[in-house]
Amino acid sequence: MDLEANAVLLPSERCHACMLRRQRKTTRRFVRLCLFIAYNILVLSVVLVILWYFNNRLSRVEKDIGAILEQRNAQVENHKTGVPPPLMGTDVVEHKFQKEDTNSISIESTRRKRAATRKKKKGKKCKNCLPVVQIEGKGGPGYTDKSNLTNLWKTPTWVNPSDKQISKFYDMSSVQNNGRIKVKAGGLYMIYAQMNLIGPSVRGFDIFMKDEHNAPECIASCKRNSNLDHTETCVTMKIISLNPNASLFIQELEGNNLSEYLGKSSFFGLVKIADTSM
Structure with a gap:
């Protein structure tokens, strides 16, 4: 009986094992199929995203090209009519940056102009000042x-002889050689002079004027008559009408014992106060 029972049970167990094996194979196949489908879906999604991106970029490029073409057409039409075209798209940003650059450049140029104006003001000559020139003793x-x-x-x-205000009215080229100041423009001038004279014989000095055609003429003097052994300063000034190219110089009187040409005490100058004599 036991053998018969075992003989009956064995085929049923075998069938159950076969079913389990088939079920496992089916499960593995299903999992593989799911993985394959998921992989394909992922690849397809990536491809679609890439296509969408390029499509979006192409549409933007087409819009930009269309806007540029419209702007160019508008510029051509407005150029014909003389109306400035409106700014569009990226030109607005470029115009903004160009405006900012222009503002910064204008601010910098304004600063430079102000700095140059300050420098000019420091060394600026007075336009309404009277033309004046002066020479002084060298010290011997x-x-x-x-x-x-x-x-x-x-x-x-x-005193800068090359200065425009001085060179226009005075010629200082003969100061070194013979102490002469030459007047270029005729007019009314004030002349002033001072000399440092040392005794015991103090007599004074004369101011001479020499023009192109005449001998030197004394136009002013400063005279002393002292036999004391001391130092005196002799001062004189005068307003006189001078012709163009007249030269002026100081000459001591023959009776002077000694004179000292010090810069602080011996000097000679002219100031032009009017164009013509009054």
């Missing part, structure tokens, strides 16, 4: 020969 004693005026005078530091 005078000569025994009173007609010798070589190397006695110099221009002070504040």
Whole structure:
């Protein structure tokens, strides 16, 4: 009986095992199929995203090209009619940056102009100032020969012979050699002079004027009559009408014992106060 029972049960167990094996194979096949489908869906999604991206970019490029073409057409039409075209798209941004750059450049140029104006104001010449020139002694004693005026005078530091205001009215080229100031423009001038004279014989000095056709003429003097052994300063000034190209110079009187050409005490100058004599 037991053998018969075992013989009956064995085929049923075999069938159950076969079913389990088939079920496992089916499950594995189903899982593989699901993975394959998921992989294909993922690949397809990536492809669709890429296609969407390129499509979006192409549409934007087409819009930009269309806007540029419209703007160019508008510029051509407005150029014909003389009306400035409106700014569109990226040109608005470019115009904004160009405006900012222009503003920064204008601000910088304004700053530079102000700095240049400050520098000019520091060394600016007075337009309404009277033309003035002056020479002063170089610091040594005078000569025994009173007609010798070589190397006695110099221009002070504040007088620049090449300055336009001075070179227009005065010629200072003869100051070093013979102490002469030449007037370029005729008019009414104020002349002033001072000399440092040392005793015991103090007599004074004369101011001479020489024009192109006449001999030197004394136009002003400063005279002393002292036999004391001391130092005196002799001062004179005068307003006189001068012709163009007239030269002026100082010459000591023959009776002077000694003179000292010091810059602080011996000087000679002219100021033009009017174009013509009054």
